[in-house]
Amino acid sequence: MLIDAMRWAFILIVAAAAVQDIVTFRISNIFFLLLIALFGAWIVATGEYDILQNLAVFGVTLGIGTLLFARGWLGGGDVKLLAATALWFNFAQGLGLLAAITLGGGLLALLLVVARRMLPVSLYHRRRWPILQPKGPIPYGLAIAAGAIVASQMTGFHPSGDGYAPGTAQARQIAIQKERLGILRMPSR
Numbered sequence: 713m714l715i716d717a718m719r720w721a722f723i724l725i726v727a728a729a730a731v732q733d734i735v736t737f738r739i740s741n742i743f744f745l746l747l748i749a750l751f752g753a754w755i756v757a758t759g760e761y762d763i764l765q766n767l768a769v770f771g772v773t774l775g776i777g778t779l780l781f782a783r784g785w786l787g788g789g790d791v792k793l794l795a796a797t798a799l800w801f802n803f804a805q806g807l808g809l810l811a812a813i814t815l816g817g818g819l820l821a822l823l824l825v826v827a828r829r830m831l832p833v834s835l836y837h838r839r840r841w842p843i844l845q846p847k848g849p850i851p852y853g854l855a856i857a858a859g860a861i862v863a864s865q866m867t868g869f870h871p872s873g874d875g876y877a878p879g880t881a882q883a884r885q886i887a888i889q890k891e892r893l894g895i896l897r898m899p900s901r
Contacts, residue, residue: 723861726793730851730856730857730858801867801869813856820858828845
């Protein structure tokens with residue numbers, strides 16, 4: 713139950729970061745900090761402390777993201793959100809995360825280019841929605857959040873990840889099997 717709540721908290725945090733990025737083209741540091749704190753709680757709740765790969769994925773992602781920021785290809789908030797979400801995945805899962813974010817980013821860019829060209833300029837001037845600004849920036853936090861949510865549902869989190877959405881019958885069945893094998897300690901009811 714606690715693990716499921718943490719999965720949903722992860723989803724809500726990255727979704728809130730995406731919404732803020734869409735509306736303001738900024739991502740607050742609070743989302744980055746919340747994801748890192750939640751990961752610490754996740755480790756304690758699962759009782760799994762094998763996080764060396766997670767830390768390596770976090771460090772590499774933050775390093776590469778910093779280089780992309782220096783070149784002007786990603787915003788600082790995007791880099792921090794990307795690194796904080798990458799912390800939740802090991803090497804194998806990190807590749808899935810990267811693929812999901814890359815596909816999501818490409819699709820987002822394509823949709824925005826098409827939408828911005830098809831919508832009348834007067835609509836932008838009337839509404840002043842930054843996302844519709846002709847030749848404006850792309851809120852990549854949306855692609856990061858979508859990719860992180862998809863990857864978390866496909867591969868689960870590391871440590872102790874499974875690929876099923878929280879609260880589903882499959883997730884409960886896996887938890888029961890892990891408990892029988894002594895891999896997972898179920899909370900007393």
